[in-house]
Structures are given as structure tokens and as C-alpha cells.
Amino acid sequence: MRSGGGGGGRDRRGRRRPPAGPSGSGSGPRERASGERRGPGDSRGPRDARAARDSRGPRDNRGPRDSRGPRDNRGPRAARPPRVQPEGQAYAENRSRPIYPEARRGRPNAADGRRNGRPDGRGGPRWRTNPSPPARPAVPAGLPEMEEQEALPANPREAALKILHAADTRSAFSDRLLDGAHRLPNQDPRDEALVHELVKGTLRWRGRLDWVLDRLVHIGLSQVQPWIKNILRMGAYQILFLDRVPVHAAVDESVKLANQYGHPGTAGLVNSVLRRLAEEKDTITLPEGDDVASLAAWGSHPVWLTERWLARFGVAATRALLMADNRPVPVGLRVNTLRGTREQLIERLATEGVATTPARFSPDLLWIEGHHAPGRLNAFKQGLCTAQDESEALVSRLVAAQTHERVLDLCAAPGGKCTHLAEMMGDEGEVWAMERNEARVLALQNTVTRLGTHSVHVVQGDGRTYTFPMPFDRVLVDAPCTGLGVLARRADARWRKGPEMLEEMPPIQLDLLVAGGRRARPGGVLVYSVCSFEPEETTEVVEDFLDQNPQFVLESATGLLPDEVLDEHGFMRLTPHVHGCDGAFAARFRRT
Numbered sequence: 001m002r003s004g005g006g007g008g009g010r011d012r013r014g015r016r017r018p019p020a021g022p023s024g025s026g027s028g029p030r031e032r033a034s035g036e037r038r039g040p041g042d043s044r045g046p047r048d049a050r051a052a053r054d055s056r057g058p059r060d061n062r063g064p065r066d067s068r069g070p071r072d073n074r075g076p077r078a079a080r081p082p083r084v085q086p087e088g089q090a091y092a093e094n095r096s097r098p099i100y101p102e103a104r105r106g107r108p109n110a111a112d113g114r115r116n117g118r119p120d121g122r123g124g125p126r127w128r129t130n131p132s133p134p135a136r137p138a139v140p141a142g143l144p145e146m147e148e149q150e151a152l153p154a155n156p157r158e159a160a161l162k163i164l165h166a167a168d169t170r171s172a173f174s175d176r177l178l179d180g181a182h183r184l185p186n187q188d189p190r191d192e193a194l195v196h197e198l199v200k201g202t203l204r205w206r207g208r209l210d211w212v213l214d215r216l217v218h219i220g221l222s223q224v225q226p227w228i229k230n231i232l233r234m235g236a237y238q239i240l241f242l243d244r245v246p247v248h249a250a251v252d253e254s255v256k257l258a259n260q261y262g263h264p265g266t267a268g269l270v271n272s273v274l275r276r277l278a279e280e281k282d283t284i285t286l287p288e289g290d291d292v293a294s295l296a297a298w299g300s301h302p303v304w305l306t307e308r309w310l311a312r313f314g315v316a317a318t319r320a321l322l323m324a325d326n327r328p329v330p331v332g333l334r335v336n337t338l339r340g341t342r343e344q345l346i347e348r349l350a351t352e353g354v355a356t357t358p359a360r361f362s363p364d365l366l367w368i369e370g371h372h373a374p375g376r377l378n379a380f381k382q383g384l385c386t387a388q389d390e391s392e393a394l395v396s397r398l399v400a401a402q403t404h405e406r407v408l409d410l411c412a413a414p415g416g417k418c419t420h421l422a423e424m425m426g427d428e429g430e431v432w433a434m435e436r437n438e439a440r441v442l443a444l445q446n447t448v449t450r451l452g453t454h455s456v457h458v459v460q461g462d463g464r465t466y467t468f469p470m471p472f473d474r475v476l477v478d479a480p481c482t483g484l485g486v487l488a489r490r491a492d493a494r495w496r497k498g499p500e501m502l503e504e505m506p507p508i509q510l511d512l513l514v515a516g517g518r519r520a521r522p523g524g525v526l527v528y529s530v531c532s533f534e535p536e537e538t539t540e541v542v543e544d545f546l547d548q549n550p551q552f553v554l555e556s557a558t559g560l561l562p563d564e565v566l567d568e569h570g571f572m573r574l575t576p577h578v579h580g581c582d583g584a585f586a587a588r589f590r591r592t
Contacts, residue, residue, distance in 0.1 A: 152180055156191040157234070157253050160198035161261070164230040167203065167492045174199055174492040178372075196372040202230075202237045203491035204326050207300035209236045212284060216273045227261040228270065235274045240281055247278045290315045300326060304499050305484070317577070324577035325487045325494070330357075330367040331374050332581075334388040334416070336451050337364065337423045348379050360580065361562050362393040364420070383450045388416040389489070391574045391584035394565060395478065395529045396420040398557055398572060398586050405473040406430045410463040410516045413440035415447030415456075417478055422453035431456045432472070434463045464515040471521035479509040481530035481537050485583025488576055502536045506544075509537060513545050517552060520591045526552065529586035533575055538585040542571075545589075552589040560588075 152159040166172035178199055202209070213232050214221040221229060235254035238245045251274045258270040287294035295315075296306040299322025309318045333356075335345045342364060346356050349368070354377065359365035365388065374380050374387050393416075401407045401421045409418040412433035422431045433448070433456050435441045441460045448456045459466070482501045487494045513528050520526045528545070530537050546552060556570025567573040572586035 152177070154187075154191075156194040157198065158257060158260075160195050160202070161227075161230055161234060161257055163195075163199050164202055164234060165226055167496075168230055169226050171496045174203060175490065193372065197242070198234055198237065200328070200491050201241055202234050203495070204488075205237060205241065205300045206233060206495060207297055207302070208286070209233045209240070209300075211287070211297040212236060212240070212277070213273065216276055217269070224269075225262075225266075228258055228266045231257050231261070231270055232273060235270065236277055239274065239278050251275055251278065295319070295322065299323065301487075301494055302498075305494065308499075320577040321575065324575075324580075327488060329489045329582075330369045331372070331387060332359065332389045332393075333366045333368055333374060333380070333385040334362075334364050334393055334420065335366070335385050336383055336419075338427055338452065339384050342366065345379065345385055348384060349377070352377055352379065359390045359393075361565055362390045362397070365390050365393050381450075383452050386416060386419065386447060386451060388420070389486075390581040391485075391531065391579075392416055392582070393420060394561055394572060394574075395476070395527065395584070395586050396424065398529075398560055398588055399474050399476050399525065399527045400560055401425050401429070401431075401474050404429045406432075406470065408432045408434065408463075408468070408472040408475045408516070408519055410434050410475065410477045410512060410519075411479060412458075413437070413444040415444045415451075417476060418444075418456055419447060419451045419453045421476070422455045423451075425455065427453055427455045429455055432468070433458045434466065435460060436462045464511055468519055472519050472524060473521060474525045474527070475516045475520045476527050476529070477513050477516040478529045479512045481505055481509065481532045482534065483531055485531045485533050485574070485576070485585075489582060502534060506536050506541055509541050510544055513541065514549065517545070517549055517589070517591065522591055524591050525555075526589040526591065527586060528589070529572075529584065531582055531584050533573060533583045533585055538573075538587075539569075539571070542587050552591055555588045555590050557586070557588055 152162060163172075163174050163177040166177060167174045178196060210221055210233070213236055217224060217232070221232070224232070231254050235250050238250035239247055242250075251271065254274055255267050255271045258267040287297045289295075292303055292307045292310060295301075295310065295318060296303045299306065299319065301322055306318065306322070309321060313321065333345070333349075335342045340348075342358070345366065349356055349366070354368050355370075356366040356368050359367060366385075368374070374385075377385075379385055380387070396417050399407070399421060401424050403425050405425065406429060407418075407421055407425070409421065409431065412418045413435040415433065418431050418433040422429075425431070431453070433444055435444050435458070438460065441458060445458050448458060482497055482505055483490060483493050484497070509528075509530065513526075516528075517526050528542065532538065542554070546554070554570070557566055557572050558570055561572055565572055565574055565579065572584065574581060574584045576583050
């Protein structure tokens with residue numbers, strides 16, 4: 001007996017058939033209720049569109065899948081929507097799926113025997129990928145972004161890969177993540193050194209590595225997803241630059257990572273590309289031209305920056321500067337003169353097996369090599385020294401603070417310069433150390449406490465608006481900047497920064513310099529410094545400040561600093577390829 005109305009009748013088992021489809025379309029394809037599993041051949045539209053037109057009840061009120069009539073009695077299958085290519089993944093022609101996709105959470109990885117993203121008893125540890133991390137809040141221009149500390153795996157190559165991926169995909173600060181790697185408990189020093197070398201070296205030579213790899217990857221390196229791209233870079237760095245790492249180890253370990261962070265197809269890609277690179281490495285011809293593109297690839301720097309330096313310095317000086325940025329940088333340790341001399345620190349470090357070399361320009365500084373985490377040294381923990389580059393130590397010499405004076409460091413974190421000023425004053429007087437960022441205030445306070453500089457008073461606030469109870473004899477404005485002078489030390493910065501920063505930073509620097517000038521007493525000294533040698537951040541800021549503040553006059557640094565670090569105008573000006581340290585600039589003013 002047929003039911004009346006719009007019902008679909010009953011099947012041979014007595015269950016109610018689903019209602020008929022729209023007029024003229026037969027019974028139509030069966031719709032799915034929210035939460036029902038989609039079949040492998042389902043080509044229907046998005047879930048929200050289907051839910052909007054699905055007006056039927058729950059599953060129990062509908063007929064089973066096999067209750068539908070023959071295919072000929074049903075409506076036409078809905079057209080399959082066009083496939084959207086995910087950003088950052090590689091596609092080959094005439095394929096229906098990406099050949100190098102991201103590993104998808106919850107799907108089995110045939111290469112390591114995992115199911116549903118978990119071990120099945122034969123695979124390794126549980127794994128997850130996060131190719132699209134949540135958006136992070138914007139950071140105001142001129143203020144450094146604080147990177148959250150991430151847990152890193154014990155495998156040194158995997159730890160290096162995660163740092164490289166974070167630096168590549170979300171502009172994470174590699175140095176902060178490396179600090180976490182150096183703090184792993186019970187870590188083999190050889191593994192620690194390998195992580196450091198892989199991260200720093202791969203970031204330093206990324207431009208040249210990309211140039212080489214792009215010619216070996218058949219679809220182009222830019223089309224390979226980020227995890228696999230960074231595995232290729234790290235493997236290529238070991239093959240081309242690390243003679244102590246056997247080629248087979250570099251290839252095999254890279255393939256293992258590709259299996260873990262990709263799939264068998266990506267592992268095959270990594271295997272074939274790196275093996276071919278190993279075979280051809282002695283015959284690779286690097287770009288030799290003097291044009292911008294060739295110099296950028298050869299010297300592993302962004303095109304925009306290479307073009308800028310080429311116009312300013314010429315070919316020979318630009319080549320020298322590019323190479324200086326690619327040399328490993330030794331760690332500088334400044335002696336705490338409140339607790340000893342440089343000679344005593346040399347002897348103390350020797351008892352810890354640390355070889356030292358006196359710095360060229362700063363009488364308080366030593367260079368050490370082979371120690372990437374000076375914080376582990378007992379001499380460091382006991383406050384006998386602190387980490388600082390020679391260019392930074394020279395800035396304090398330019399301030400030339402005297403005993404019993406009142407000094408302001410307007411941008412003081414992490415504390416190297418303000419503690420140096422206190423040491424030069426014999427810790428007698430007042431050094432106000434200003435910092436606005438809470439996390440950086442903590443780092444600043446830790447430095448002050450460890451070195452025992454009791455004359456330093458840490459103050460949290462914005463130096464541009466903070467109300468001070470008195471003027472100061474000397475004011476230091478070590479302003480935030482592009483950091484283009486320290487690309488050798490911060491290898492990831494060259495890939496994170498763009499030319500727009502040279503427009504964004506100078507107004508901030510000028511505001512801070514003007515604010516610092518307001519705090520200097522008549523006859524007082526004002527020093528402006530940045531770790532950059534670009535005109536927009538150096539001489540142009542100085543000129544704008546003098547135009548707006550006629551009560552200040554320039555003073556030459558002659559007599560305060562070695563002549564080798566001074567330019568023809570009496571400014572402190574350091575460049576990596578000339579002075580062998582970080583690039584920096586400083587100018588000294590006096591209020592009349």
C-alpha cells in the first residue's frame with residue numbers, strides 16, 4: 001500500500017523510502033545530515049550549502065543507502081567543484097592531487113607505520129604538523145617581537161629543522177629558539193654544536209643554497225612545501241659546507257625527516273635531489289657576474305639589500321661585505337671590572353678550557369670560539385663577565401660616564417651597556433635603565449643582578465613619555481633599528497627584514513633621540529647609537545635632530561675612541577668587512 005502525500009513509500013523491508021527529489025529530477029541524490037561521513041566518491045558542494053537546503057529529519061527517519069532506485073532513475077550527479085590548489089604546495093601537470101603535500105593530521109603515514117597520527121607499535125613517537133599556525137598579534141613598529149619558547153626534540157637535526165621552519169614560515173627569532181635547544185637537559189655537547197651549526201649555517205647560506213637547489217628540483221624549489229624545502233636546505237648545507245659530515249649521513253637523515261614531515265613521495269624527492277647534489281657538488285658553477293642577481297645568489301643576501309649596497313659601495317666592497325656577513329662570528333665576553341681584570345678573566349676561562357683572544361679595539365673585551373652558549377660558563381654565572389660585541393662596548397666608551405654622575409640609558413635591555421657604564425663609574429653614582437617591554441625588563445634585571453651593579457636602577461616605562469624627577473649628566477639613546485649591521489650574528493634577520501623598515505624606523509629613532517635630549521641637563525652629554533650603518537638611520541637622523549634642536553652641538557669622538565673606528569666627521573662607524581665586528585654607528589652631542 002502506497003503512502004499518500006510527498007512520502008517516498010516503503011521498501012521491501014517495510015521501511016519508509018526517502019521523499020522524492022525536486023520535480024523533474026527523479027528521486028535525486030540522497031542528502032546527508034550534519035555529521036554523517038562522506039563517501040569516497042562524494043562530489044557534492046560545501047557542508048554549509050548542503051545544510052542550508054537539507055530540511056529532512058535525522059538519520060533514523062530516512063531509508064538506508066541501498067533503498068535508492070537504480071542509477072538511471074536518479075537525477076544527475078552534481079558537478080564536481082574545481083580543485084583549489086593549496087598555497088605553498090607543489091603540483092605536477094595532469095595530476096589530481098599534490099605530489100608534495102603537507103602531512104595531514106590524523107592520516108596514516110605509510111613510511112613509518114603510523115595510523116591516525118599515532119604509533120601502531122612499530123612506528124616512532126606521535127607526530128603532528130601545523131602548516132598554518134594561528135595568526136599572531138601585530139607588533140608595533142620598532143619593537144622586537146618576543147618569541148614563545150618551544151619544546152624541541154632531542155634529535156639534533158630534527159631540532160634544527162623545527163627552528164628553521166619557524167624562522168621561515170612565521171619569522172620566529174632563531175636565536176631565542178636556539179637558546180631553548182642549548183638548555184635541553186643531558187644534551188651531548190656534540191649534538192648541541194650540530195644544532196647550532198645547522199641552524200646558523202643554513203640560514204646564513206640560504207640564498208646560495210636556494211640557487212643551487214632550484215636547478216635540481218624539477219618543479220622549482222619555490223613550489224615545494226616549507227617542511228621539505230627546509231629539509232633540502234639543511235641537507236644541502238651539510239653536503240656543500242660541512243666536510244666532517246659524511247654525505248651518506250646527510251642524505252639518509254634528511255630522507256628520514258622527509259618521511260616524518262611529509263610522505264614517501266617527498267622522501268623520494270629529497271633522496272634524489274640530495275644524491276644528485278652530492279654527485280655534482282665539485283662541478284657546480286656559482287654565479288660570477290657583478291649584476292645584482294648574481295651577487296645576491298653568490299653572497300646569500302636579499303636582492304633589495306644587495307642592490308642597495310652595490311649602489312653605495314661598489315662591487316669590490318659589496319663582495320667583501322657579503323662575505324663578512326657569512327663568516328661565523330665569535331662570542332665576545334666583556335670583563336666585569338668591578339670583580340676583576342681582563343687578564344684575570346683570561347686565566348679563569350682557561351681553567352674551564354676556554355681559549356680567548358683580546359679584542360682589537362675594546363680594552364674590556366675578549367673573543368672566545370667554540371662556545372655558543374656562554375651562559376653555561378661558571379665565570380659568566382658568577383658575574384665575572386657578560387656577553388657583548390666589541391661595537392657595543394665602544395658605545396659605552398663614547399658616553400664616558402664619570403664617578404658620581406647621574407646617567408640615563410633610555411633603551412637599556414638586555415643590560416650590556418648600562419652595566420658597562422656602572423662599571424666605568426666604579427658603581428658609584430646612578431644609572432637609570434629604562435625599558436618598556438615587560439619580558440625585556442626581566443632580562444635586564446637579571447643582567448644587573450648577576451653582575452652586581454648596585455648603582456643601576458631598572459625602570460619599566462616608555463622613555464618618550466616617562467616623567468623623570470631630575471635631569472641627567474649623560475644620556476644614552478641606543479635606539480631600536482633595522483639591525484642591518486649585525487646580519488652575521490643574526491643570520492635569519494636578512495630574510496625577515498625588508499626595505500620598508502628603512503622608512504619605518506627613522507621616525508621612531510628621532511622621537512627617542514629628542515626625548516633623550518630633553519632629559520640631558522645643560523652642559524650634559526647625549527649619545528645616539530644604532531647597530532646599522534645605513535644613512536637613513538645614522539647621519540640623516542643626526543641632521544634632523546640638530547635641525548630641530550639647536551641647543552645641541554656635535555662633538556667628535558676623537559680622543560675617546562680609537563681612530564680606526566672613526567669616520568671623517570668624528571662619528572663612530574663600524575662595518576663588518578673593515579673592522580671584523582658588528583656594524584654600528586654612534587654620534588655624541590653636548591647640550592649648550
